[in-house]
Amino acid sequence: MLEILIVGAVSSAIYAMLAVGFTLIFGVARVLNLAHGSFYALGAYGAYVLTSQLKLPLLPAALISIALVVVFGIVVERVFIRPMRKSQLAVLMITLAVALVVEQALFLTFGSEYRNVPAFIDAKFTIGGVNIAGARLLALGVGAVVIGALWLFIQHTRYGSAILAISQDPEAAQYMGIPSDRIFSVVMGISAALAAAAGILAGPFLTVQPTMWLLPIVKAFAIVVVGGLGSIPGSILAALMLGYAETIVGYTISTSWTEIVSVLATLLMLMFRPAGIFGRRAAF
Amino acid sequence: MFNKPVDLAGAAAFVALMAALPLVFPSNYLIGVLTVSVMYGIWAVTWDFMSGLTGRENFGHALFIGVGAYTAGFMNTTFGFNGWWSLPASMVMAVLFALLIGLPTLRLKGPYFALAMLSGSVIMQRLMLIFWESTGGEEGLNGLTPLIRSQVGFYYFALAVLVAITLLLMALARSHFGLILRAIRGDEATCQAAGINVTFYKIASLVISAAFAGAGGAMYAHYQLQVSPQLFAVVTSITIITMVYVGGMASIYGPVGGAILLVLLTELLRNFGEWRLMIYSCALILILFFLPGGLVAPTWRRLRAAWLRRAA
16 A cells, blocks of 8 residues: 555656646647657666766766756757747647657667666665665655746746746737747756656666657656646646556556556546646637 | 549559559569558558548557557457458458547547547557567467468559549548538638538548558558557558658648658668668658658649640
8 A cells, every 4th residue: 555655656756747848838839749758768868878888977967968858858949849830730740750760869879678777776765664766766756856846936936927928828928028939948948857857767667768758758648638738737636646546557457457547548538528637728 | 533634644654553563573572562552552541531631630540550450360360250351340440449539539629639649559559568468469460361362463452442542532532521621621610610510520531541541451461461569650650641741741642652652762771771760750850841742742733734734
């Protein structure tokens, strides 16, 4: 029981880091970024290269890797997404193509075998008789802190207000003199950083290989649909729900069935309440 | 459907060329490549009928192909049905999946449909691996019986199916039904205001597209004599979308040309081995930027206009 509680919280934290960035971009730019999973994969691979081949210690390696992914995210936004923003489907196409290019680049440089990202903490902890790897607890802790920090950033800074303003009404925000293009770049950077951090934190206990971008996109989409497209509190709550639902299914039925949870949740939600649990915005 | 004699002549010349190639160059290798290109032609044209006409991009066409192929695999190997039963069965299964995903997502605006199709195919691929005891896992199902023993015979059968599907879909696209689909792409709200049941038309077009794509999947399974989870891969869907973009969206005949062109070019790129997919993805990006109208259909339109001007 306690194990379910902790393991579920860990996967929820990873999911939340992925989904919040995904939904944030949607809220600001009305863009679904299918290259979001690539940020996650690139973060993990960056940490792998910097630690195992350049022999850097893990903490600087992680920070450098996140910084590189942020730069990559902003470049993707400037070069590929911005010229396509007229059409939502063109954006989906171009970001999917970028994700495939990244996957193929990773495959051509590193091959398809699994890579190891070292863990910050190798120790195992025992909480109430349950053994939990330190890496998982760290993922939970860092995830919670990062999302808390993002929440404060959005609620209490000028940039945060600009982000909120644009996601509520892009045109009115522009009339108020908010530079929406610059805010979009900032948000893209933030979301890339969150995804890369999730990749590095999850790297030690999940598989690091070129196609690792795909499932996170599927999960992020499920979470964002359940939480409501563009709603940050919604996606945090939905991440918790999906993380726990998958863990409970994994422990009580079989781990084989966990993958079905997200798709089932997506379909049911779209059938009965397409605006998401909070229903802040109608299904546009 | 053929407004001018030149259209009929173009179509006839294309079919004659495709039919003559194996007679002129009777090599099993070439026939194999052509058969695969014809299969992709079927998938590209079915993709274009739904997504090109209504503007709702389907990022998981591989879902229908894989469902069709696995239906054929189970019917043929596990239950021992004759191969020809696979075709109707796979169409029915593909239609069921189309309804399962289409009903909740196509009544909504926005990117829900595109992403739900993508998720659907990803999850089906995972499920094929997870339930390996009945699906054969990575290996898939082996030992299907061929529909037609002779390789050339199967090629001509596939070519005939492609021509029939293309003609049917072009006729539908030019009918009242197709007009409504195009109108939906133009302005959904106006269609709704005009009293058109937009959701019904979108789902109907998806069902038609899925049925033929599923039949194509079953034919592919009986051609390869095996099915594998790779059929559900995102790469399969993207390859098809790239073919449609090269062919020219919403033209129906263009994607057929795009598919055949790209499969033949891919064979020329064989030496690049693992770089192939990289080249594909980069080509897709370049096309999106520089040739949003495609290559095959615009070229044909230009040729046709030049011909008509000379004739007049």
